[in-house]
Amino acid sequence: MPEIVGQLIGFAVIASAIRAFVPLFLATLGAVFNERSGVVNIGIDGMMIFGTWFGAWGALRYGPVAGFVIAILAGTAVALLHAIVTVTFRVDHIISGVAINILALGIPRFLSIVAFGQGTQSPAVEQLPRFSLPRLGEMSPIVPLTLVLGVAAWFVLNRTVFGLRLRSAGENPRAAESLGVRVVAMRYAGVLLSGAFAGLAGAYISIELVGQYNEGMNQGRGFIALAALILGNWTVGGAALASLLFGWTEALTVFLRVSWINNAFIQTLPYIVTLIVLALFFRRVRPPKAVGQAYEAGAPI
Amino acid sequence: MKVEERPPAPGAEPPTEAVASRVGWAERASQLGLQLLAPAISLLISAVVGALVILIVQRNVGDLADVASTMWDYGLANRSAFAFIFGRATPFIFAGIAVAIAFKAGLFNIGVEGQYAIGALTAAIVGTKLSAPTVIHLPLTILAGMAGGLAWALIPALLKVYRGAHEVISTIMMNYVANGLLLYLLSGPLKDTTQVGAIAQQRTVPVEDTAKVGSMVPFFNSIGFNFRGSSPVTWLFLLALVAAAVYAFVVRRTRFGFELRVLGINPRAAEPAGIRSNAMMMKAMLLSGAVAGLAGLQDLLGFDGYMKLDYVRGYGFTAIAIALLGRNTGIGIVAGALLFSYLDRASSGIGLNTGVPKEVTIIMGGVIILTIVVAYELVRRATARRQLKEAHERA
Numbered sequence: 001m002p003e004i005v006g007q008l009i010g011f012a013v014i015a016s017a018i019r020a021f022v023p024l025f026l027a028t029l030g031a032v033f034n035e036r037s038g039v040v041n042i043g044i045d046g047m048m049i050f051g052t053w054f055g056a057w058g059a060l061r062y063g064p065v066a067g068f069v070i071a072i073l074a075g076t077a078v079a080l081l082h083a084i085v086t087v088t089f090r091v092d093h094i095i096s097g098v099a100i101n102i103l104a105l106g107i108p109r110f111l112s113i114v115a116f117g118q119g120t121q122s123p124a125v126e127q128l129p130r131f132s133l134p135r136l137g138e139m140s141p142i143v144p145l146t147l148v149l150g151v152a153a154w155f156v157l158n159r160t161v162f163g164l165r166l167r168s169a170g171e172n173p174r175a176a177e178s179l180g181v182r183v184v185a186m187r188y189a190g191v192l193l194s195g196a197f198a199g200l201a202g203a204y205i206s207i208e209l210v211g212q213y214n215e216g217m218n219q220g221r222g223f224i225a226l227a228a229l230i231l232g233n234w235t236v237g238g239a240a241l242a243s244l245l246f247g248w249t250e251a252l253t254v255f256l257r258v259s260w261i262n263n264a265f266i267q268t269l270p271y272i273v274t275l276i277v278l279a280l281f282f283r284r285v286r287p288p289k290a291v292g293q294a295y296e297a298g299a300p301i
Numbered sequence: 302m303k304v305e306e307r308p309p310a311p312g313a314e315p316p317t318e319a320v321a322s323r324v325g326w327a328e329r330a331s332q333l334g335l336q337l338l339a340p341a342i343s344l345l346i347s348a349v350v351g352a353l354v355i356l357i358v359q360r361n362v363g364d365l366a367d368v369a370s371t372m373w374d375y376g377l378a379n380r381s382a383f384a385f386i387f388g389r390a391t392p393f394i395f396a397g398i399a400v401a402i403a404f405k406a407g408l409f410n411i412g413v414e415g416q417y418a419i420g421a422l423t424a425a426i427v428g429t430k431l432s433a434p435t436v437i438h439l440p441l442t443i444l445a446g447m448a449g450g451l452a453w454a455l456i457p458a459l460l461k462v463y464r465g466a467h468e469v470i471s472t473i474m475m476n477y478v479a480n481g482l483l484l485y486l487l488s489g490p491l492k493d494t495t496q497v498g499a500i501a502q503q504r505t506v507p508v509e510d511t512a513k514v515g516s517m518v519p520f521f522n523s524i525g526f527n528f529r530g531s532s533p534v535t536w537l538f539l540l541a542l543v544a545a546a547v548y549a550f551v552v553r554r555t556r557f558g559f560e561l562r563v564l565g566i567n568p569r570a571a572e573p574a575g576i577r578s579n580a581m582m583m584k585a586m587l588l589s590g591a592v593a594g595l596a597g598l599q600d601l602l603g604f605d606g607y608m609k610l611d612y613v614r615g616y617g618f619t620a621i622a623i624a625l626l627g628r629n630t631g632i633g634i635v636a637g638a639l640l641f642s643y644l645d646r647a648s649s650g651i652g653l654n655t656g657v658p659k660e661v662t663i664i665m666g667g668v669i670i671l672t673i674v675v676a677y678e679l680v681r682r683a684t685a686r687r688q689l690k691e692a693h694e695r696a
Contacts, residue, residue, distance in 0.1 A: 106663030268481035278466035
C-alpha cells in the first residue's frame with residue numbers, strides 16, 4: 001500500500017512533522033526547566049496562547065523579529081505572575097496554572113478587539129525569511145534555532161553550576177538551601193525560563209506556522225507538551241523524542257486519510273495518542289522529587 | 302517546633318475550621334468575617350483592574366462612568382436582569398458542583414467542558430429519538446445527560462486510578478476528543494437534514510416537546526417579579542439549587558462526604574483510616590462527571606431545543622473559578638455562579654450600550670480567580686498565625 005506509506009512517512013509528512021515539532025519541543029523545554037526547579041506549570045498552555053497573540057501583534061507593528069521578542073517578554077511576564085503566586089505566596093501550583101489558562105481565554109480576545117478591531121483573529125503578518133531544504137521544502141529559521149536551543153538547554157541543565165542548583169531546588173530544596181543554594185531564586189528562574197520558551201513557541205505558531213493570530217490556534221499544545229515532558233522523563237533528550245512523536249501525530253491529522261475512519265476522528269489523533277502515552281508511561285517515569293511542593297526559605301525544619 | 306507547611310489540597314478546608322466548632326460564637330463570627338474578607342478583596346481588586354483597563358484602552362473617564370452605570374442599570378435594575386442571571390447561573394451551578402466534588406477529593410476535573418457537551422449530546426439523543434409522556438421522557442432525558450457526563454469522566458478516572466495518569470492532562474485531552482465526536486455526529490449521523498439554505502446549521506433535529514423543561518417565568522411573576530415572557534429561566538434553576546443543597550448535605554453530613562474530605566485533605570491518612578482511596582477517587586470523578594452532564598441541559602432543553610456544534614461554551618472553565626471562589630461549599634457555589642452570571646449579563650449590556658469592548662468582564666473574571674486564591678491563602682496564614690499565638694498564650 002504505497003499510498004498509506006506516503007501518508008505516514010512521506011517527505012511532506014516529515015516536513016510537516018518537523019514544523020509541528022518546533023512549538024511542542026520549545027514548550028516542553030520550558031516545562032523541563034520549571035519542573036526540574038520544583039514548580040508545576042499547568043499554565044504553559046496559557047503562556048503559549050499569550051505568545052501567539054503578542055507574537056502576531058508585535059510582528060504586525062514592528063516586524064517578525066520584534067514579534068518574537070515581544071512574545072518572549074509576554075510569556076515571561078505571565079510566568080512571573082505564576083512564580084509570584086506559587087513560589088512567593090505558595091498557592092497550589094495547579095490552581096495558579098489553571099487560573100492563568102482561564103485568563104488566556106479572555107484577555108487575548110479583549111486585546112484583539114482593541115488592537116485588531118475584532119475578537120478572534122489578526123490580519124496576516126510578515127514572516128521571517130525562509131530557507132530551503134532538499135525534499136523537505138521551505139523551513140523557518142526558527143527550526144534550526146530550536147535545535148540550538150535544545151542543545152543549549154541540555155548543556156545549561158546538566159553541565160553548569162546554575163543547572164545543578166536549579167535541579168537541586170526541585171529534588172531536595174532543604175538540602176540545597178543548607179548548601180547555600182537560593183531555592184526561591186532558582187524556582188523563579190525555572191518558571192521565568194518556562195514562560196520565555198512558551199512565549200517563543202506561541203509566536204512561532206502565529207507568525208511562522210500560520211502567519212496570523214487566530215483564537216484557539218494553540219489547540220492545547222501546552223498540555224501535549226506536559227505529556228511530552230512525562231514521556232521524556234523530565235530530560236531534554238527525552239523531550240526531543242517525545243515532541244517528535246507528538247509532532248508526527250499532528251502531521252498525520254493533515255495527511256492521513258483512511259476510508260473507514262471519519263476525518264473528525266483523525267483530527268483528534270494527537271489527543272488520543274497523548275492519552276495512550278499517559279496510560280502507558282506515567283508509572284514508569286521519575287519526576288523531580290520535590291515538584292509541586294511549597295517551599296519556605298529559611299523555615300526551621 | 303514548626304510543622305512543615307504543606308499547601309492544602311485544593312478542596313481542603315484549612316484545619317482551623319475543624320477547630321472552629323469548638324470555639325465560641327464570637328470567635329466563629331470573626332472567623333467568618335475573615336473568610337468573607339478574601340472574596341471581598343478579590344472583587345475590589347477586579348473592579349479596580351477593570352476600571353484601569355478601560356481607562357488605559359479608552360483614555361476616557363466618560364466611558365468608565367458609562368460602564369459603571371450600565372453594570373447597574375442593565376445588569377441589575379433592568380426588568381428581566383435577574384431572569385437572565387438565574388438562567389445563566391443554572392449551568393454554572395451544575396458545573397461548579399461538578400468541579401467542587403472533584404476538588405473535595407483532591408482531584409482536578411478540568412474536563413467538565415467535554416463532559417457537559419457529551420451529556421448534552423446523549424440527552425439530545427434521548428430527547429429526539431424517544432417518544433413518551435413528559436413524566437417519563439423528561440427524567441430519562443436528564444438521566445441520559447448525567448450518564449453521558451459520567452461516561453466521559455470514566456476514562457480519566459480509570460487512567461488515574463489504574464495508571465496514575467494525572468487527571469488534569471487526561472481530562473483536557475478528553476475535551477478535545479469530545480469536540481471531534483461532536484463534529485462527527487452533528488455533521489453526519491445526527492444532523493438535521495431537513496434544514497435547507499444558507500441558514501442550515503450542523504445541529505440535531507429539535508427535541509420532542511415532552512423532553513423540554515418549562516419556563517420558570519410564570520412562577521417568578523406570581524411571586525412579584527416582572528420578567529418578560531421570553532426570559533431565559535427554567536425549572537432547571539430550581540433543580541440546580543436543590544443539587545447545591547444536596548451537595549452541601551452530602552459533603553458535610555454523610556460518611557461518603559467525610560471520606561471524600563479526608564482523601565482531599567490528606568490522601569496518605571485515608572488508607573490507614575479505612576478509606577479505600579482508589580474507590581473513592583473513582584466515585585468522586587464519576588459523580589463529578591455525572592453532575593457536569595447536567596450543565597448543558599439548560600441550553601438544550603430550555604433554550605435552543607436542539608444540540609448544535611458550539612455547545613462547548615466555556616462553562617467548565619468558569620466553573621473552576623466559581624468553585625474556588627465559593628470554597629467548594631454549596632452556598633458559595635451558588636453565590637459564585639450568580640456573580641459570574643451577573644458578569645455575563647453586565648457584559649452584554651456593556652456591548653450594547655457603551656463603546657467599551659464587552660470582554661472587559663472576562664478580564665475581571667480572570668482577575669477574581671487569580672486574586673482569590675492568593676487572598677484565601679493569606680487569610681489561611683493569618684488564622685494559622687493567630688491560632689498559634691493563642692496556643693502559645695494558653696500554654
